Every structure is written in C-alpha cells, then in structure tokens.
Amino acid sequence: MTSTEKNIEFPQSILDECNRVIQLFPEGKQKSALLRILHIAQAHFGWLSVEVMDYIARMLHIQPIEVYEVATFYSMYDTKKTGKVKLEVCQTGPCMIEGAERIITHIEKRLGIKVGETTKDGIFTLKGVECLGACGYAPMLQAGENFHEHLTEEKVDALIDEYRANPTANYMGMIND
Amino acid sequence: MTKKLLLENVHIEGINSYDVYRKNGGYSAVEKALKKMSPDDIVEEVKKSGLRGRGGAGFPTGMKWSFLAKPEGVPRHLLCNADESEPGTFKDRYLMEKIPHLLIEGMILSSFALGANQSYIYIRGEYMFVLRILEKAIAEAYANGWLGKNILGSGFDLDLSVTPGAGAYICGEETALIESLEGNRGNPRMKPPFPAVQGLWQRPTVVNNVETIAAVVPIVNNGGDEYAKIGIGRSTGTKLISASGNINNPGVYEIELGLSVEEFIYSEEYCGGIKNGKKIKACVPGGSSVPILPHFLITKTAESNDRLMTYESLAEGGFATGSMLGSGGFIVYDEDQCIVRNTWNFSRFYHHESCGQCSPCREGTGWMEKVLHRLENGRGTMEDIDLLWDIQGNIEGNTICPLGDAAAWPVAAAIRHFREEFEWHVTNPNEATKRNYGLISEKVFEKVNA
Numbered sequence: 001m002t003s004t005e006k007n008i009e010f011p012q013s014i015l016d017e018c019n020r021v022i023q024l025f026p027e028g029k030q031k032s033a034l035l036r037i038l039h040i041a042q043a044h045f046g047w048l049s050v051e052v053m054d055y056i057a058r059m060l061h062i063q064p065i066e067v068y069e070v071a072t073f074y075s076m077y078d079t080k081k082t083g084k085v086k087l088e089v090c091q092t093g094p095c096m097i098e099g100a101e102r103i104i105t106h107i108e109k110r111l112g113i114k115v116g117e118t119t120k121d122g123i124f125t126l127k128g129v130e131c132l133g134a135c136g137y138a139p140m141l142q143a144g145e146n147f148h149e150h151l152t153e154e155k156v157d158a159l160i161d162e163y164r165a166n167p168t169a170n171y172m173g174m175i176n177d
Numbered sequence: 178m179t180k181k182l183l184l185e186n187v188h189i190e191g192i193n194s195y196d197v198y199r200k201n202g203g204y205s206a207v208e209k210a211l212k213k214m215s216p217d218d219i220v221e222e223v224k225k226s227g228l229r230g231r232g233g234a235g236f237p238t239g240m241k242w243s244f245l246a247k248p249e250g251v252p253r254h255l256l257c258n259a260d261e262s263e264p265g266t267f268k269d270r271y272l273m274e275k276i277p278h279l280l281i282e283g284m285i286l287s288s289f290a291l292g293a294n295q296s297y298i299y300i301r302g303e304y305m306f307v308l309r310i311l312e313k314a315i316a317e318a319y320a321n322g323w324l325g326k327n328i329l330g331s332g333f334d335l336d337l338s339v340t341p342g343a344g345a346y347i348c349g350e351e352t353a354l355i356e357s358l359e360g361n362r363g364n365p366r367m368k369p370p371f372p373a374v375q376g377l378w379q380r381p382t383v384v385n386n387v388e389t390i391a392a393v394v395p396i397v398n399n400g401g402d403e404y405a406k407i408g409i410g411r412s413t414g415t416k417l418i419s420a421s422g423n424i425n426n427p428g429v430y431e432i433e434l435g436l437s438v439e440e441f442i443y444s445e446e447y448c449g450g451i452k453n454g455k456k457i458k459a460c461v462p463g464g465s466s467v468p469i470l471p472h473f474l475i476t477k478t479a480e481s482n483d484r485l486m487t488y489e490s491l492a493e494g495g496f497a498t499g500s501m502l503g504s505g506g507f508i509v510y511d512e513d514q515c516i517v518r519n520t521w522n523f524s525r526f527y528h529h530e531s532c533g534q535c536s537p538c539r540e541g542t543g544w545m546e547k548v549l550h551r552l553e554n555g556r557g558t559m560e561d562i563d564l565l566w567d568i569q570g571n572i573e574g575n576t577i578c579p580l581g582d583a584a585a586w587p588v589a590a591a592i593r594h595f596r597e598e599f600e601w602h603v604t605n606p607n608e609a610t611k612r613n614y615g616l617i618s619e620k621v622f623e624k625v626n627a
Contacts, residue, residue: 031360074343136427
C-alpha cells in the first residue's frame with residue numbers, strides 16, 4: 001500500500017456521523033471510534049482505499065499504519081474494490097448442515113462467478129463467510145446490513161433480482177426471512 | 178411450563194419500544210435499586226443468586242464483580258460482551274432484537290453496582306441492524322431520564338453507548354474485546370493483569386455477557402434468593418439456549434437449568450424432536466468449541482444418570498464422556514451427518530479466526546484443517562488420525578487465550594468418540610465421498626473405555 005495525496009472527501013452527513021461516534025468516547029480516546037468509522041466509510045465508498053484510510057487517520061489524529069493494521073485484521077473490511085452488493089453466505093456448522101453449499105453453488109451458477117469474484121457489471125461479489133449468528137434460521141446470507149434467512153434457491157433468485165434493480169438496498173438494515 | 182425470567186414478555190406487541198416495556202414493569206428494578214439499595218446490596222443479591230457467566234465460561238458473576246479494583250480517582254468501566262460469535266449461538270441477538278430495554282436496564286443496574294459511569298456494549302459488526310435497535314432504545318432511555326446525569330435524583334450518572342466489532346470471533350475473548358474497543362487489532366492480552374485491575378484504557382473493567390447482564394434485572398426485582406430457587410445445585414436460574422441443526426423447531430428457548438436433555442430435544446415445547454423422523458447421531462450442547470457427544474451419551478451419562486441441562490450434568494464424565502453447557506449453542510446432528518466433515522468445517526472456522534499471536538494456534542489450526550480436509554476427501558491415512566490427535570494436544574493449554582483450547586477440543590472429542598468413522602474414511606475412500614457413515618456403534622466405545 002502506498003499513500004497518496006489524492007483528495008477524497010467525506011460528505012457533511014458522513015462527517016457528522018463520524019463526529020457523533022467520536023463523542024461517545026472520553027477526551028483523548030478517540031481511536032476507539034475507529035472500527036465504527038471504518039464501517040461508516042465502507043458503507044459510503046463501498047470499500048476502504050488507502051486514501052480513505054489515510055483520511056480517517058488524519059481525522060482521528062493517529063498514524064495511517066494504525067488504520068491499515070485494523071482494516072486488514074477484521075474480516076468485514078475490504079481493502080480491495082468489491083461489487084456494490086456483497087453476498088456473504090455463512091458456511092459454518094449449522095448452515096453447512098442446512099445446505100450452505102447448495103446455496104453457494106446456486107449463486108455461482110446464477111451470477112456466473114466463483115466465490116471471491118465480482119460480476120462484470122460490478123454489482124455482485126460472492127463470499128463464503130464464517131458463522132454470522134443465525135444458526136437457527138439457516139441457511140442464510142448477509143448483504144450489507146441485511147440478513148436473509150431460511151434461504152431457498154427461489155428466495156436467492158428473488159433477492160438477486162431485487163438487488164440488481166436497487167443495489168443500495170443492501171444498507172437498509174433489515175431482516176428478511 | 179418453564180418459568181421465564183428474561184423472555185417472559187418477549188411476545189408482547191411493541192415490547193422493543195420504551196413505552197410498552199415500561200408499561201409492563203420495565204425499569205422498576207432501576208427504581209428499586211437507585212431508591213432503596215446501595216451498590217454493595219446489588220453485588221450481594223447477585224452473589225446470593227448464584228448467577229454464573231452466560232457467555233460460556235460459567236464463572237460466578239458476583240465473584241467476578243467483587244474482584245474489581247477500586248483505586249481512588251480512577252474511573253471504572255462495565256463492558257457488555259455482545260460479540261456472540263461461537264458457532265451455534267444466537268441467543269444474545271434474539272434478546273437484544275426483541276427486548277433491547279432489558280439489556281439497558283441490566284446495564285444501568287450493573288454499572289451502579291460496580292460504580293461505573295461510562296459503560297459500553299460491544300456488539301459484533303455483523304449485527305449492525307441490532308446495533309441500530311439498541312441505539313434507538315438507548316436514546317429512549319436517555320429521553321426518559323434513565324441514562325445521563327443524576328438518574329432519578331440519586332446522584333448516579335451513567336453514559337451508555339454501543340460500538341461494533343468488524344468480524345472477528347476472537348473479540349468475544351474479554352481482553353481481545355478490550356483491545357478492539359480501544360480501536361486496535363483483536364489480539365488477546367496476557368493475564369495477569371486481569372481486566373478487573375487493568376482493562377479498558379488500563380482502568381479497572383468488568384466484561385459480562387448480554388444474558389448475564391439481563392439476568393441482573395430479575396435478580397434485583399425478586400431478590401437473589403428467589404433466583405437461586407430455580408435450577409439445581411450450582412446451576413441456578415434460567416438459561417437461554419440457541420437450538421439449531423436437524424431438529425423440528427430451531428430457535429431460542431429460555432429453560433430452567435435442570436431440565437432434562439431428553440425433554441429439551443424431544444418435547445414440542447422446545448426442539449420438537451429430530452427432523453424427518455431420523456435418528457439422532459450426535460449433539461454439540463454448548464457451542465462449536467465444546468466436545469461433541471455421540472448418540473448414546475446425550476440423554477444419559479456414562480453412569481446411566483439422566484443428562485440434565487446444567488453446568489455439572491453436561492460435564493459429567495469429564496471430557497472422556499461428557500461435554501459442557503458453554504454458551505448454550507445446542508447443535509443437533511441426525512444420522513445422515515458426517516462427523517469428519519463437521520470437524521473439518523469447525524477447524525476451518527478456527528483457522529480463519531485465529532488471531533495469529535501464538536504459534537501453536539496459528540499453525541496448528543491450519544494443519545488440522547488441512548489434515549481433516551484430506552480425510553474427508555478420501556485422501557487420508559491412518560497416521561493422519563494420530564497426527565490430528567497429536568496436533569490438538571499440542572495446541573491445548575499452550576496459547577495466551579482460550580481460542581487454542583476451543584479449536585483443539587472439538588477435534589479431540591470427534592476422534593475420541595467417532596474414531597471408527599475416521600478410520601472408515603481411510604479404508605473406504607470412494608464410499609466415503611458418496612455416502613455417510615451413519616450411527617457409530619456403542620461397542621467400540623465400550624472397548625476403548627474398558
């Protein structure tokens with residue numbers, strides 16, 4: 001990763017949200033807001049570029065490396081460009097029993113991509129992820145902030161159509177079972 | 178019908194809102210505590226209740242609280258562990274989603290008891306929709322005077338907020354959680370010093386699970402003695418169980434500790450029996466890291482006692498023939514499931530989640546995943562089974578945090594009880610990729626343990 005001086009801008013609404021989160025911690029402990037701010041930035045930009053991470057480092061008065069090391073440790077952050085909608089299929093234990101593999105294979109066929117790849121139109125990235133805390137409602141996938149549970153092939157088809165028509169719907173924070 | 182203390186009102190329409198929660202007796206424990214009780218009174222009630230940590234370790238909560246250092250002039254903190262990442266566990270999410278004010282009420286009571294004026298709920302990043310539910314509930318609590326300065330004129334101040342992780346199982350370990358809350362990678366710390374002395378920002382800190390903190394509400398309302406009347410022996414009160422796998426009614430259930438495992442699995446009130454009329458093959462009773470039990474050790478112990486849903490009964494027989502209550506992540510496997518495949522799946526999970534600090538865990542989890550993958554795909558040897566046994570033994574007890582043990586135990590238990598199924602994968606590689614082994618025989622087990 002090389003740092004660049006390229007200007008990026010956070011819109012005022014995003015800056016306000018970042019400042020609100022920083023205020024939740026005592027004076028001098030603003031670094032505690034880092035994980036939340038990375039989520040906010042990723043929801044806005046789609047992924048975390050070096051420019052975005054450098055900007056956050058300046059905002060929190062910490063070294064860029066402190067941001068990079070966190071962004072690369074936690075599996076929810078993407079430091080490479082992804083599709084607008086990440087379909088993250090849980091494949092751990094109970095979801096495996098209930099057919100996570102079947103769901104992944106179906107998505108792979110439907111979108112013509114393999115796990116880890118992004119569709120040519122830049123809308124979907126498919127990922128296999130570890131336990132998301134929905135074991136009783138398996139199989140399931142997460143798309144942005146949405147949980148989609150009790151999945152069937154038909155349900156997957158319907159939600160792919162839905163997200164293709166409206167990719168930003170993945171940050172509605174809804175549970176759809 | 179089980180007595181319910183946490184989920185009694187969960188089905189009331191709108192209970193997630195402040196008004197409905199309050200109308201149904203919500204925040205009465207805070208009124209009682211701030212008007213009539215001292216912080217030490219609450220600690221005393223919690224001690225009397227026998228409440229044990231509901232996140233998995235089962236450590237007595239009152240005792241944990243009494244370890245908190247109280248140096249003059251140094252702020253103390255209460256952190257709620259809502260990282261819930263143990264595969265098979267989804268109870269905290271259910272509680273927070275359905276009845277968020279119960280957790281907030283518990284946080285106020287517990288913070289008051291510990292003398293903490295700034296408390297945080299650390300929630301796993303994937304539960305962002307739950308974080309938003311909690312933030313809304315916290316705003317309601319502030320607006321109605323339950324949070325902020327001088328609550329109910331008592332002179333007690335409390336600020337409460339919720340902050341997310343970002344996809345790391347390890348942050349459920351309390352020192353990793355603290356690191357993460359400070360904005361760092363989730364690398365667990367060496368203990369001592371314990372968080373009770375040096376925790377968040379080097380200040381004295383208590384970390385408690387969501388369900389533990391919620392249980393303080395009925396303890397304050399009804400008294401610790403009443404709480405301790407429920408349950409058996411040192412397993413007091415109720416416990417939330419997350420039930421998943423091949424059962425008819427997966428979901429979250431509040432049980433009285435002491436319920437028989439048989440009733441929990443087969444009663445319509447709970448799991449409703451095995452799906453599709455199949456036979457039960459195995460059960461992981463307390464989340465992915467606890468030892469898996471073969472079908473003949475689930476409802477009865479090796480001593481032919483009824484197996485009960487308690488810390489002690491599930492552990493009866495030690496790791497040789499028992500398991501653990503753990504987080505209450507209850508996963509049921511039917512006769513069509515492959516234990517080698519399941520063990521490989523869990524090993525992949527632990528390999529993915531190892532933070533990488535300690536070599537035995539960082540390297541060992543990867544080796545276990547690789548060897549198990551080989552066995553599952555018909556390319557394993559008999560030596561591989563012994564190698565697995567060797568690796569897990571070299572991880573257990575040799576790491577800074579319990580993730581090493583958590584990765585080792587499921588592998589050890591699977592080999593201990595299902596060795597014949599592992600060997601069958603080696604001797605029948607083609608068949609093993611086409612069909613599953615089915616139930617294991619009790620005879621082999623008896624021979625091993627003779």
